Amino acid sequence: MKNIIEVKNLSKDYKYKVKNENKGFLYNLFNEQEKVIRAVNDISFNVKEGETVAFIGPNGAGKSTTIKMLTGILYPTNGNIKICGLTPIKDRNALAYKIGTVFGQRSQLLPNLPLTESMEMFGVMYDMDKDSVNKRIEELSELFDLKEFIHQPVRKLSLGQRMRAEIATSLIHSPKIIFLDEPTIGLDVVSKKSLRDLLLKINKEEKVTIFLTSHDTEDIQSICERCIIINHGKIIIDTSTKQLINDYVKNKNIIITPNVEFTEYPKLSDGMSYIKKDKNQIIVGVDTEVIHTQKALQELIKHFDIDDINIDNESLESIIRGIYEKD
Amino acid sequence: MSSIKLALLNIKKNFKNEKELKSSFIISVIGMAINNISFLVLWYYFGKTVGELNGWKPMDIFGLYGFGTTSFGLVVALFDGVFNIPTYISSGNFDKYLLTPKNILMKVSTSAISTSAVGDFLFGVICFVVFAINSKLTLMQILLSILLIIISSIIFYSFSLICMSISFYLMDGHNVSQGFYNIFVSNSLYHGGAFTGALRIIFIFVVPSLLLGAVPVEIVKNLSVPSLLMILLLTIFWLVLSVMFFYKSLRKYESNNLFGFGS
Numbered sequence: 001m002k003n004i005i006e007v008k009n010l011s012k013d014y015k016y017k018v019k020n021e022n023k024g025f026l027y028n029l030f031n032e033q034e035k036v037i038r039a040v041n042d043i044s045f046n047v048k049e050g051e052t053v054a055f056i057g058p059n060g061a062g063k064s065t066t067i068k069m070l071t072g073i074l075y076p077t078n079g080n081i082k083i084c085g086l087t088p089i090k091d092r093n094a095l096a097y098k099i100g101t102v103f104g105q106r107s108q109l110l111p112n113l114p115l116t117e118s119m120e121m122f123g124v125m126y127d128m129d130k131d132s133v134n135k136r137i138e139e140l141s142e143l144f145d146l147k148e149f150i151h152q153p154v155r156k157l158s159l160g161q162r163m164r165a166e167i168a169t170s171l172i173h174s175p176k177i178i179f180l181d182e183p184t185i186g187l188d189v190v191s192k193k194s195l196r197d198l199l200l201k202i203n204k205e206e207k208v209t210i211f212l213t214s215h216d217t218e219d220i221q222s223i224c225e226r227c228i229i230i231n232h233g234k235i236i237i238d239t240s241t242k243q244l245i246n247d248y249v250k251n252k253n254i255i256i257t258p259n260v261e262f263t264e265y266p267k268l269s270d271g272m273s274y275i276k277k278d279k280n281q282i283i284v285g286v287d288t289e290v291i292h293t294q295k296a297l298q299e300l301i302k303h304f305d306i307d308d309i310n311i312d313n314e315s316l317e318s319i320i321r322g323i324y325e326k327d
Numbered sequence: 328m329s330s331i332k333l334a335l336l337n338i339k340k341n342f343k344n345e346k347e348l349k350s351s352f353i354i355s356v357i358g359m360a361i362n363n364i365s366f367l368v369l370w371y372y373f374g375k376t377v378g379e380l381n382g383w384k385p386m387d388i389f390g391l392y393g394f395g396t397t398s399f400g401l402v403v404a405l406f407d408g409v410f411n412i413p414t415y416i417s418s419g420n421f422d423k424y425l426l427t428p429k430n431i432l433m434k435v436s437t438s439a440i441s442t443s444a445v446g447d448f449l450f451g452v453i454c455f456v457v458f459a460i461n462s463k464l465t466l467m468q469i470l471l472s473i474l475l476i477i478i479s480s481i482i483f484y485s486f487s488l489i490c491m492s493i494s495f496y497l498m499d500g501h502n503v504s505q506g507f508y509n510i511f512v513s514n515s516l517y518h519g520g521a522f523t524g525a526l527r528i529i530f531i532f533v534v535p536s537l538l539l540g541a542v543p544v545e546i547v548k549n550l551s552v553p554s555l556l557m558i559l560l561l562t563i564f565w566l567v568l569s570v571m572f573f574y575k576s577l578r579k580y581e582s583n584n585l586f587g588f589g590s
Contacts, residue, residue: 014581073425073582096428108423112344124336125427127329 003082004177004209005047005070010079011233012040012065039065041233042079049176052203052210054224054241058324062233063213064181070211071101071179084176097126100170100208104182107166111155115146115165118154119172126173133172140168143205144198160191164198171202178202180212184219196222217317229323237323241316248319252293254284256300257308266303272296330430337437338405345442352442359446367392367454370518380520386461387519387544393455394472395516395540398480400448402487408438409487410508413494413501419583432573436484458544468547471555475543478562482538485562485569486511492569495576515539535565 017032040062047053057063068074070081072088072095081088084098109118116137123133141147144164149157157165163183170178183199184192200223202208214220220227220241227244229237237244253275261279268274271290276283282304286296293311300306345352367388374385403410412435415421424434455476459469490508494500511534514522519541522530530536538558546554 068422068582071426073422073580075578092425093428096426099426101426103422106420106423110340110344113340117340117343121333121336121340122427125333125429127428 001048001050003046004049004051004084005045005211006080006082007046007066007070008044008080010040010043010066010069010081011038011077012062012069012074013038013077038233040069040076040230043230043233043235044079045228045235045238047209047211050203050207050209051226052200052224053212053226053228054220055211055213055228055230056215056220056320057213057230061230063230066230067179067181067211067213071095071099097173098176100167100173100175100178102163102166102170102178102180102183104163104180104185107154107162109154109162109165109169112153114151115154115157115169116150118165119169122169122172128173136172136174140171143201144168158191160187160194163187163191163195167195167198171206171208174206175208177209177211180210180214182214183212184214184216192216192218199223217315217320221316229320231324245313245316245319248323249313250287250289251314251318252286252288253312253314254286254293254296254300255310255312256282256284256304256306258282259305259307262304269296269299272299330433333429334433334437337434338440341437341440345440355443356446356449359443360450363392363396363447363450366516370516373518380518381523382545383518383520386458387548389454389461390458390544390547391516391519391540393451393458393540394476394479394543395451396447397451397455397476398483398539399512399515400444400446400451401476401480402484403441403444404448405440406436406484407441407444408434408436409484409491410441411439412488412491413504416494416580417501417583421580422582425580431577432488432570436488462548464547468550471550472543472547475546475558478558479539479543481562482535482558482565485565486535488569489565489572492573492576495579510534511536515541519544532561535561538562 013036015034015036018035019028019032023031043062043066055063055066065074069076070083070088072092075089083095086095086098088095108122109115110121119137119140120133123136128136137150141150144167146164146168149161149165154162154165167178167180167183180199184195187195196219199210199212203210203223210223212219212223224241227237227239227241228235239247258280262277262282263279265274265277265282268284269291271287273285274282275285284296284300286293297309300309370388370392371385374380374383374388378385408415412421415424415435415438421435424431424438427434455472458464459472464472487508490504490511493507494504497503514530514534514536519537522537522541527537531538531542538561542554542558545551546558
C-alpha cells in the first residue's frame with residue numbers, strides 16, 4: 001500500500017517574549033527579548049493508506065503542533081509534509097477535500113439547529129449536490145446510529161451523542177484520512193466504547209486512515225495498530241501496538257485468593273513486591289527482568305495456602321508512563 | 328462562485344440558528360433600536376442648540392445616523408464573524424476555518440451574525456427616510472444615497488477587518504483591536520460639522536470614520552462629484568488593503584488549545 005502521509009525532517013519553533021525581571025516596566029516595554037522553543041524537533045515518519053495510528057505523548061510533547069502542521073493549520077519551521085501527495089500549507093483548499101478532522105474539545109456544529117442542518121452546510125462546503133448530501137446523511141445516520149437524535153438541536157445532545165455527530169459530520173465528504181485529537185475526552189465508558197467501535201468500523205468499511213492523539217490508552221489499544229510516541233518534540237518509539245506491549249512488558253501482577261484468610265505477609269525475594277495486602281486477596285508485582293515468573297509462583301505457593309491464582313500483564317498505560325518517565 | 332454560495336448559506340443558517348432563540352432575537356433587535364434613539368435625540372438637540380455648524384443643519388444628524396447605522400447594521404448583522412476574529416484567535420477556534428475548503432475570509436466573515444445589528448439597520452433606514460423627506464431629496468439623490476450606503480458598508484467592513492486582524496500579531500489582541508475599532512466607530516457618529524482642518528484630514532484618510540456618514544451626507548446634499556470620486560477610490564484602497572493585510576496577518580496565526588464550544 002502507498003504512503004498517505006509522508007513527513008520528513010519536520011520541525012516547528014515557537015517564539016515568545018521574555019521580560020528582564022531585574023529591569024523596570026519601561027525598559028521591558030522597549031527591550032523585550034525573544035526566546036525560541038522547539039516544539040517539534042526533526043521528526044520523520046510515513047503512514048500507509050488504511051493504517052490506524054496513535055500519535056501519543058505527554059502534555060507539551062508536540063503532538064498537537066504536529067497534527068496542526070499535518071492539517072495545514074500551522075506553518076512548519078523546517079521540513080516537508082505530504083498528505084495524499086499535497087503540501088498542507090500550500091494546498092490547504094485541495095487538502096480539505098481529502099481529510100476530516102475532529103478536535104475533541106471543539107465543536108464545528110451549529111448549536112441551536114438540528115444536526116442535519118450542519119451536515120447540509122458541510123455538504124455544500126464540499127461541493128456536494130443536494131441528492132449526494134441526503135444520501136450521505138442517510139448512510140452516516142445508519143453507520144453512526146444518529147436516527148434517534150438527528151433532528152434535535154445540537155446543544156440538547158449528550159456529550160457522547162455530540163461526539164458521534166461531530167465525527168459523522170467530518171466524514172460527510174468521504175475523506176481518505178481522519179485526524180482525531182482526543183476524540184473520547186470527557187466521555188463515559190459506554191460512549192467511549194461505542195465511539196471506538198465506530199472508528200474501527202469506518203476504518204474497515206470505508207477504508208479511512210485514522211490518525212489520532214489520545215491520553216486514553218484504551219483508545220490506542222482498541223483502535224490503533226501502530227503507535228508513534230513523541231516526547232520533547234522527538235519521536236522516541238514508532239512500532240506496532242502489539243510489539244510495544246511485547247517489548248515493554250517487564251512487570252506482571254500475580255493475584256492470589258486464599259483458601260483461608262491471609263494473616264501474615266512474609267518478606268518476598270528481590271524483584272517481587274506487594275501491591276495489595278488484604279485478608280481476601282494479595283497482589284504481587286513481579287519484575288521479570290529480576291526474577292522469572294515461574295520462580296515467583298513457586299515462592300508464593302510455598303508461602304500461602306492458595307485457592308485461586310491469576311497472572312496479569314502490565315497495562316499499556318503503565319508501559320507508556322514508564323516510557324515517558326524514562327525519556 | 329461556490330464560496331459566495333457557501334457564504335449566503337452560512338448567513339441563512341446563522342439567522343436560523345439565532346431565530347431558534349426567538350425571545351432573545353426580538354429583545355436584542357428592539358433594545359438596539361432604543362439605544363440608538365437616545366443618541367440621536369442627544370445629537371439633534373445639540374444641533375438645535377448650536378444651530379448651523381460648518382454647513383451642518385440639525386436635520387443632517389438624521390442623515391449621518393441614516394448612513395452610519397445602516398452600513399454598521401448591514402455589516403455587523405451579516406458579517407459579525409469579522410468582529411469575532413480576536414476571540415477565534417485566542418481560543419484557537421480559528422482552526423476550523425483553515426480545515427475546510429473555500430475562501431477563508433468569506434467563511435470567517437459569515438461565521439456569525441448579530442441580531443442586535445438588525446435593530447441598528449432598521450433604525451438607520453428610518454433615520455434615512457426622515458432625512459430624505461425633510462431634505463426633500465430627489466430620486467437621483469436617493470439612488471446616490473443607496474450607492475453611498477453600499478460604499479460606506481464596504482469601508483466599514485474593510486477598516487474593521489484591519490482592526491481585528493491586528494490580533495494575529497498579539498497573544499491576546501482583543502483590547503488593541505477593540506481600541507482601534509472604537510476610535511473608528513465612535514468618531515463616525517459625531518456631529519459632522521465638528522471635524523475641520525487637520526482633524527478632518529485624519530478622519531478621512533488615516534482613520535476613515537467620516538467616510539461612514541459625514542462625507543456621504545455632504546455628497547448627497549452638495550452633489551459633489553470630486554467627493555464622490557474620492558470616496559470611490561478610498562473604498563477600493565481600504566478594501567484591497569484590508570484583504571491583503573488579513574492574509575498577511577494569517578501567516579502569523581499560532582493555534583491555541585483553549586476549551587470552548589466553537590462558534
